Amino acid sequence: MLDGDATEDAATIREVLAGDREAYGRLVARYGRRVHDLARRILRDPVEAEDAAQHAFLNAFRALDRFDPRRPFRHWLLRITTNLCRNRLVTRAHRPTPRGVGAEDDDRPSLVPAARAPAEPAGDGPDAARVRAALEALPETYRTAAVLRYVHGLDLAAIAEITDVPLPTVKTHLHRARAALARLLAPPETPPPRAGTTP
Amino acid sequence: MSPMPSAPPPPPVPDDDPAAWAAGLLDPAAAAALERRAATDPALAARLRAERALETTLAADGLAPLPLPFVAKVLAAVRAAPRAPWERPVVLGLALPRWARSAAAALLVGAGGWLTLAGIEPVAAAADTLAASSPAPTAVLATSALPKGAGPAPWTQGPSAGARDVAASIANEAVRLPGGPTGLVAVGAALLGAALATARVVSRPRANGGPR
Numbered sequence: 001m002l003d004g005d006a007t008e009d010a011a012t013i014r015e016v017l018a019g020d021r022e023a024y025g026r027l028v029a030r031y032g033r034r035v036h037d038l039a040r041r042i043l044r045d046p047v048e049a050e051d052a053a054q055h056a057f058l059n060a061f062r063a064l065d066r067f068d069p070r071r072p073f074r075h076w077l078l079r080i081t082t083n084l085c086r087n088r089l090v091t092r093a094h095r096p097t098p099r100g101v102g103a104e105d106d107d108r109p110s111l112v113p114a115a116r117a118p119a120e121p122a123g124d125g126p127d128a129a130r131v132r133a134a135l136e137a138l139p140e141t142y143r144t145a146a147v148l149r150y151v152h153g154l155d156l157a158a159i160a161e162i163t164d165v166p167l168p169t170v171k172t173h174l175h176r177a178r179a180a181l182a183r184l185l186a187p188p189e190t191p192p193p194r195a196g197t198t199p
Numbered sequence: 200m201s202p203m204p205s206a207p208p209p210p211p212v213p214d215d216d217p218a219a220w221a222a223g224l225l226d227p228a229a230a231a232a233l234e235r236r237a238a239t240d241p242a243l244a245a246r247l248r249a250e251r252a253l254e255t256t257l258a259a260d261g262l263a264p265l266p267l268p269f270v271a272k273v274l275a276a277v278r279a280a281p282r283a284p285w286e287r288p289v290v291l292g293l294a295l296p297r298w299a300r301s302a303a304a305a306l307l308v309g310a311g312g313w314l315t316l317a318g319i320e321p322v323a324a325a326a327d328t329l330a331a332s333s334p335a336p337t338a339v340l341a342t343s344a345l346p347k348g349a350g351p352a353p354w355t356q357g358p359s360a361g362a363r364d365v366a367a368s369i370a371n372e373a374v375r376l377p378g379g380p381t382g383l384v385a386v387g388a389a390l391l392g393a394a395l396a397t398a399r400v401v402s403r404p405r406a407n408g409g410p411r
């Protein structure tokens with residue numbers, strides 16, 4: 001059973017496939033923010049993320065006849081975005097970079113948020129900034145799963161489809177991501193008062 | 200008298216359940232059971248509170264804002280993009296559906312094959328034969344493959360007047376063409392080529408999922 005969005009998507013896709021390229025703009029407007037957000041969080045570089053998001057939409061347009069209308073378009077689009085961004089991370093990892101730049105692109109956990117991502121406010125308040133920094137500190141596979149779950153609000157089956165990993169692996173990634181996030185977001189411990197010091 | 204054995208300890212809570220509960224991913228019965236158990240287990244209750252707090256905190260980070268000209272940029276790129284693979288069979292601005300492409304390919308193969316065979320057979324010489332005994336030029340070729348003494352092929356018996364007329368008129372028209380029978384072969388080959396090009400688009404495999 002298709003919900004309202006899926007029915008609208010299917011109608012729009014039929015229009016595009018019938019030769020109306022302008023109709024594709026409706027899909028870009030509907031999903032642009034999600035695609036861009038995912039690209040930005042995987043790549044941790046706003047400039048490259050915008051370029052990747054545009055390419056993701058172009059790739060989806062070129063492959064539109066291969067989209068299975070029985071499945072959600074959003075998942076298909078986010079899967080294209082994820083694959084594209086992961087390919088870019090691999091390319092970036094193989095590109096010679098100045099010492100220290102791009103060191104956060106590997107898949108090891110980093111406790112320091114990416115230096116290249118500016119403190120662009122997404123949500124409101126200090127909580128959002130802390131959460132964003134904590135998410136960005138996760139390794140890519142955990143980060144992508146956590147972003148899709150907590151920021152995009154997708155269920156585990158959708159995350160498995162988008163990231164192209166089995167459901168149990170998604171659960172493991174999320175479990176580890178939660179554990180790391182809980183550590184990163186824990187309130188800083190106040191140091192115990194020194195013995196013998198009085199105000 | 201021995202003391203009554205105490206009730207066995209309840210099975211441990213699966214490690215993923217508190218997180219799944221906080222995320223609303225547990226089914227209602229399992230969620231209710233977990234909450235009942237937390238009412239008598241302070242450690243579990245503290246864990247559920249921590250998971251719920253983490254869930255709330257993570258939800259505080261919304262989607263990043265979209266750069267303003269993004270939609271316009273993508274649409275401009277789509278407008279300027281070369282024709283997508285599925286856009287190839289556009290005739291006079293009309294994108295043909297799959298069934299129409301299949302029908303067009305079949306029609307082109309039929310017409311191309313027929314014209315080519317008609318052109319290969321010396322049409323002018325065969326015109327009388329065609330008009331007299333065979334419903335279509337292909338029948339002449341097919342008859343030549345029969346063993347000697349086999350008699351007339353069944354399909355050459357009693358050709359309809361309509362078929363004879365069509366064959367004769369094509370043969371006569373072919374002689375009048377600038378290239379004669381050679382022209383027919385060329386037209387037939389061109390149609391076969393067009394059929395192949397159409398069929399290539401028709402038979403392109405469908406795949407699920409996006410390009411990797």
